[in-house]
Amino acid sequence: MHASSVSPDAIRADQLRRLRERLPELRSQNAFYRDRLHPVENWADFQRLPLLTKAELVADQEASPPFGSNLTYPLERYTRLHQTSGSTGTRPLRWLDTAESWEWWERVWAEHIFPAAGVGPRDRLFCAFSFGPFIGFWSAFCGAERLGAMAISGGAMTTEQRARAILDLGVTALCCTPTYALRLAEVGRELGLDLSASAVQVVICAGEPGASVPATRELIGRSFGARVFDHSGMTELGPTGFGCSAGGGLHLVQTEFIFEVSAEGELIATNLGRWGSPLIRYRTGDRVKLSSEPCPCGSQFAKLAGGILGRVDDMFTVRGVNLYPSQVEDIVRRHPEIDEFMIEQRTVRQMDEVVLLFEAGTPGLAERLAAELRQALGARIDCVEVTPGSLPRSELKSKRLRRVGEMICGSGS
Secondary structure (H helix, E strand, O other): OOOOOOOHHEEEHHHHHHHHHHHHHHHHHHHOOEEEEEEEEEEOOOOOOOOEOHHHHHHHHHHHOOOOOOOOOHHOOOOOOOOOOOOOOOOOOOOEEEEHHHHHHHHHHHHHHHHHHOOOOOOEEEEEEOOOOOOOEEEEHHHHHHHHHHHHHOOOOOOHHHHHHHHHHOOOOEEEHHHHHHHHHHHHHHHOOOOOHHOOOOEEEEEOHHHHHHHHHHHHHHHHOOOEEEEEOOOEEEEEEOOOOOOOEEOOOOOOOOEEEOOOOOOOOEEEOOOOOOOOOOEEEEOOOOOOOOOOOOOOOOOOEOOEEEHHHHHHHHHEEEEEEHHHHHHOOOOOOEEEEEEEEEEOOOOOOOOEEEOOOOHHHHHHHHHHHHHHHHOOOEEOOOOOOOOOOOOOOOOOOOEEOOOOOOOOO
């Protein structure tokens, strides 16, 4: 099923049919779900199934190491092992795929994510990623092979080597995190390499909200002279969404998942293509807002306005004002001279204090930035310029919010 050719009612009917077909197998063969599931005849029955949290999955793998009990088949059926990044502070989850479920990963990329970004068989796709156990862009790489595109690995390369490879190999499509896209551009400038003049036409970003943050998306686009698309997914869940060609958010791949949004705006998902280690009514921890307007791109898939707005557990408070890192990022990235930034939160005399640390080298920027943040967000956030290169860089997910006891000493403002 493709988003532009099938109605929402037909998608919903197919979701229920596929779920009902596979639930008996889970109830009889999957130890983790044996006592969690009951027969589902309609959507009311589905709504009575319990919600599932990541903490429960972590506890299950600790109780039944190394893979936990969420296994529908004997271990011999599983062909791939990946694990979560551990960026949320919890113990990484190990997740197994059968040949069938890995083929499903590839198909979602080849049939939904790549076409939405305009990536086809003639493209040369470069994955700026270490290719370690984290799922990262493993599925993008294999999906590109399925599509017939040239898949180029950026594993075991330095950032300088990756920047040069993008130019030397005529790369037309790039996959990386939003932060790492800007890091590649930063290193390129230091080396005198103009990545905006490369053959790159499309940048697909995942792992952080950045590609759906307007200022960040525009900065990446200028840095590479390319169109920028967001992508959402999780190691334990699969590839859930793709950037809208008309902009303004992410479309959810409803032919492969059942999605719900809680009253608090948390995305809940049920996987319909990964039955070897399925997730039923999984609380993703992602804060979202569904758009109720028809999309100009023509997709019938539900759209998340603004993409993933942030992690539910990443909300921080400044004098009673609730904020998310993505809101701060949209202000910060309007200043392209800022190479890197981080939000630090601490409690002083039982009051929340928040400081924005940034690298730039522009006199007076700290004061201007603080004023812009206060005007846009209605909260006072002190801004401190720190020594260039002192903030952490990562090719995976960057942790924008750090709760600390003491501030990092800066170079002044």
